[in-house]
Amino acid sequence: MTALKIVIAERDKNESIAIEWLIATYSIPVDEVFIAHTVKETVTLLEKEMPDLLYLELDMISNENLPLVRRNVNKYSPKTIAVTAEATFERAKQAIGLGCVDLLVKPLDPVNINQSIRMALSLASKRDSIPSSSAANDEEEYSYRSLFIDRDLNHGDIGLMLLHPENNKKLADLYKFSKYFSFRETPILLPLSDMVVCLFREPTHHLREEAWKVLKDWEATHMDPLAAVIIPPNHVHKTIHDMYLSARRLLDITFFIGYSQVILPNEAYDSWHEIDPFLTSVEQREWVEMLNNFDKQKIKHTMHQEFLQMETPFPNPEKLRIRLTSILAQVRRFMKIYQLDQGEMEEHYMRIFSEILFNRVLYRIVQEMLLFLYELLDRSNTGEVFSKKDVIERGILYIENHYADPDLTLQKVADAVGRSPAYFSHLLMKKQGVSFRQQLANKRVEEAKQLLTGTELSIKEVAEQAGFRHPSYFTKLFKEITTMAPREYREHMRNKT
Numbered sequence: 001m002t003a004l005k006i007v008i009a010e011r012d013k014n015e016s017i018a019i020e021w022l023i024a025t026y027s028i029p030v031d032e033v034f035i036a037h038t039v040k041e042t043v044t045l046l047e048k049e050m051p052d053l054l055y056l057e058l059d060m061i062s063n064e065n066l067p068l069v070r071r072n073v074n075k076y077s078p079k080t081i082a083v084t085a086e087a088t089f090e091r092a093k094q095a096i097g098l099g100c101v102d103l104l105v106k107p108l109d110p111v112n113i114n115q116s117i118r119m120a121l122s123l124a125s126k127r128d129s130i131p132s133s134s135a136a137n138d139e140e141e142y143s144y145r146s147l148f149i150d151r152d153l154n155h156g157d158i159g160l161m162l163l164h165p166e167n168n169k170k171l172a173d174l175y176k177f178s179k180y181f182s183f184r185e186t187p188i189l190l191p192l193s194d195m196v197v198c199l200f201r202e203p204t205h206h207l208r209e210e211a212w213k214v215l216k217d218w219e220a221t222h223m224d225p226l227a228a229v230i231i232p233p234n235h236v237h238k239t240i241h242d243m244y245l246s247a248r249r250l251l252d253i254t255f256f257i258g259y260s261q262v263i264l265p266n267e268a269y270d271s272w273h274e275i276d277p278f279l280t281s282v283e284q285r286e287w288v289e290m291l292n293n294f295d296k297q298k299i300k301h302t303m304h305q306e307f308l309q310m311e312t313p314f315p316n317p318e319k320l321r322i323r324l325t326s327i328l329a330q331v332r333r334f335m336k337i338y339q340l341d342q343g344e345m346e347e348h349y350m351r352i353f354s355e356i357l358f359n360r361v362l363y364r365i366v367q368e369m370l371l372f373l374y375e376l377l378d379r380s381n382t383g384e385v386f387s388k389k390d391v392i393e394r395g396i397l398y399i400e401n402h403y404a405d406p407d408l409t410l411q412k413v414a415d416a417v418g419r420s421p422a423y424f425s426h427l428l429m430k431k432q433g434v435s436f437r438q439q440l441a442n443k444r445v446e447e448a449k450q451l452l453t454g455t456e457l458s459i460k461e462v463a464e465q466a467g468f469r470h471p472s473y474f475t476k477l478f479k480e481i482t483t484m485a486p487r488e489y490r491e492h493m494r495n496k497t
Helices: 013-025 039-049 066-076 089-097 110-126 132-139 144-148 168-180 207-221 240-251 281-292 296-307 317-337 343-358 362-380 385-402 410-417 421-432 436-454 459-465 471-482 486-496
Strands: 005-009 032-036 053-057 079-084 102-105 159-165 188-191 196-200 226-231
Touching (some): 005 013, 005 039, 013 032, 032 039, 039 053, 039 066, 079 089, 079 110, 089 102, 110 168, 144 240, 159 168, 159 207, 159 240, 168 196, 196 240, 207 226, 207 471, 226 240, 281 296, 281 317, 296 362, 317 362, 343 362, 362 421, 385 410, 385 421, 385 436, 410 421, 421 436, 436 459, 436 471, 436 486, 459 486, 471 486
Parallel strands (some): 005 053, 053 079, 079 102
Antiparallel strands (some): 159 196, 159 226, 188 196
């Protein structure tokens, strides 16, 4: 077998060392590794070593050097993995222009690097043995090029599913989940910096049912919401690029309807309803009056009526964000009057400003904003120090008495203590430093510990009595909190005695 060579072209010396270490640790079948920290060194190594694989940091290449790099990559034809810290369309175009087999976005996941390098080396090892016609077919395989360049035609037999986690930190988990999910037809998976795109090459007419199954299976083992956008096989979109752009546009609808949804093309979603994002002088006076009268109910009614009772076509999300900041400007004036624009309340104000700018779901922004306004009014009026204490203590007692109910929710606890779910959750976090989910999970795990050490119940029975509907989720959560699996914990505790 011919020795396989790789050139790692990376400015950061620590990162290049890390990639070299990863190749050795994962036993990736590379015989020789060469390191370059500049474009000049990269070109020299390409000419001298003619490597099978080039790991190339795009950010090190200036616009004037790009043609030089492209010529040498084309001349020596190494399989190329592009890496960038900038998840932009411009970087994607550069990667496509270089004929890259993959584009990775920093910060990098070792698992993804391993998979990408192995895939590229597999292609490199086969390139000399594959007939030219087959090689041409490989070049036609749907890939990132299909998403970003308006080239690959859609003949009506391609389906697209876009999976988007509300929490971006779950993207690596989502990609791993998608790789092992039992799709009826295996899709091409194209992970991006904020989503996973699935392309189905076979005629597929059950994508909606498939997407709901993905959401159900994901939420059975993960606590973070997920949305799926579906573009079924059709002749409306002329290219795969068109399908991808339509899916990204539909993803904006989650701002209004939330996650845990499957979204399909709908005429009502085709355009935004135009609104004036700024408060009129009359609306400004109304907000001043509501704040000065400490009128929580009217503020809540106004916020719900304006922002949570919308019908299609929806307004542009960015204009709604501007409108919310316009309201926040009136709140700022109120804070200055009562000298609350400092310390803890100032920090809370800045958090709300950040929520308005970056939170992906409108009703979450409204909830957080109302909580802030309630606390602001309490601080500027009479406060509720003692009642807050009683509310939290009663809520915790309710959790301790009802943790075994798998249907126990924040809503039920909040109803029991006479507060809104969002307000009770806020007070719980403020006093206990944990969320409702964390409080409930901790209680259930503590009870499970007692059952594991004091009974002969099976793991499934322990999970049920502790309030878990799914034993697999119980095991996962128990290990996260205790660092041991339930069976391991039982044996450990019995050995201690």
